[in-house]
Amino acid sequence: MLDLRKLAVFVAVIEEESFSRAAQKCHLSQPTVSGHIKSLEDYFQVPLFDRHTREVRPTRAGQLLYRYAKRLLKLSEELEREMRLFAQGGQGVLFLGGSTIPGQYILPGLLGSFKREYPAIKITLKVADTQEIARQVALGELDLGVVGAKIPERELDFEPLWEDKIVLIASPRLFKEPCTLSLRDLVEIPLLVREEGSGTWLVVQEKLREEGLSPEECHIVAELGSTEAVKQGVKAGLGAAFVSEIAVEEDLERGSVLKLSLPFEIERYFYLITPRHHILSPVAQIFVDFCRRSD
Template sequence: MDLRRLQVFAKVYEQRSFSRAAEEVLLSQPTVSGHIKTLEEDLGVSLFDRLGREIMPTRAAELLYDYAKRILIMVEEARRAVDAYLGRLSGDLLVGGSTIPGQYILPLYIGLFRQAHPDVRINLTIADTELIAGKVLAGELELGVVGAALDDDRLQFSALWNDELALAVWPDHPLAGKVAGIGDLLRWPLILREAGSGTRMSLAASLRKAGVGFDDLTVAAQMGSTTAVIQAVRAKVGMGVLSRRALADDVAAGRLALVEIKVLDLRRRFHLVMRKRRTHSPAAQAFIALLKEQRAVAE
């Protein structure tokens, strides 16, 4: 059974499309179809039902996919072990970041890392905390940096840098520049990040300590990105609680104003997330060392 065909099969299975899989593996669509046909002939089973322009995996494909993923991960780990033995730092490094570390922190450290290791190509995926943790767990990313630690004993979370959330409003909002209490937070419409966001998780934890839940709030909207929340606050849809890092430019330019909430502790930590018992590539080990080194400098 050819490893390249297994890789192509896994991509077709995941994408549910020959054309999208071809883009992922940098092959033509006829070549991808040929790989699947040869694999089906080798195994003596049909792996995909062709339904017009759509394809559906058969039961045999579902069984094969579980083994294919394990085989491909083991092959990659074997390559990494040899690279580590030889002291090589090259190849692709798949890193994830939730919104704030992904947009405002990791690009800087990727730049520092690339200066020291120019032969390593880093692919940064940005999504919410739950999605990044899920991709790390599935082996799609070697590591991630997220805004909250999840309760999953298959994952290891290590605290990195401090961050603080802040309540933002438009400049002529009645609370702009003032100190507010919980009553003010409950009275005015609020925009939340989506479920799965580290920012939302941190806000929920802070509210719980003050005896408040999301059901007590007047939620004007829920949005899937920090940028969307900022634009909605500027449009006077509602107030927003976001990282000070994300708000800094708009506050400095006078487009937003901050409100201090005296009874809420909005401090949090960003966390490095890795899958337990996974063998990391030399590049990942070096990048992790850089992140922890920078944490020590920041402290």
């Protein structure tokens, strides 16, 4: 069986370009280092170093082994670290991303419950639009994400968690009372929208196209960078807007905005994003399991 300790010595010899310096680095005698290299050569049945020069120069087989040895040793370190986390009862740091609606209106309450169950886990929550959160999870900058739209991304898996409804709201300044609008009415009213990359706006555009209406036909008067900015614009009478019902529950109850009906409903899921080709850390897996229980 392949011995990781011997691989570590082999890597040290290549990186130090010296058997003696590798021996010092690994706290071994030089004969022991030479013995480990000979053992690896016997195991693979190929020479790993060029013996016809005074320089420590790996053969092509040695170069190949070096690349794989580095990866194996890194995986070994990750494994030890993650197993220690398990043994410590779920301590660690979770780097979580949320698009605007889940990040502002769902995850804070969920994280409160999560922290009560797992107080030793530290959480860092980043809020951005759906596309940015997906990008950072794909790059490994975030462990997980929760977003409001499913987008094409080969490096990620999207698991539906919770349902949501998107509603059209307006100020009492524009409409004295709730009413039903036709598609033609929708084209004529001033509309506030979120920026490109917003999960809410992506879902709305898709639904409008399904109903035979191009989003470009809408009378868009402003593109705003957050749900809160959209809500404030609506209250100021700038126009109507599509928003998550979760984000305007209190505003609807107070009467500061009105809900307008349409010939169709816009429903969606909030999705849990996980990296497709990477094993989740213990802390990330704990949070995934918690979300599934909270579904």
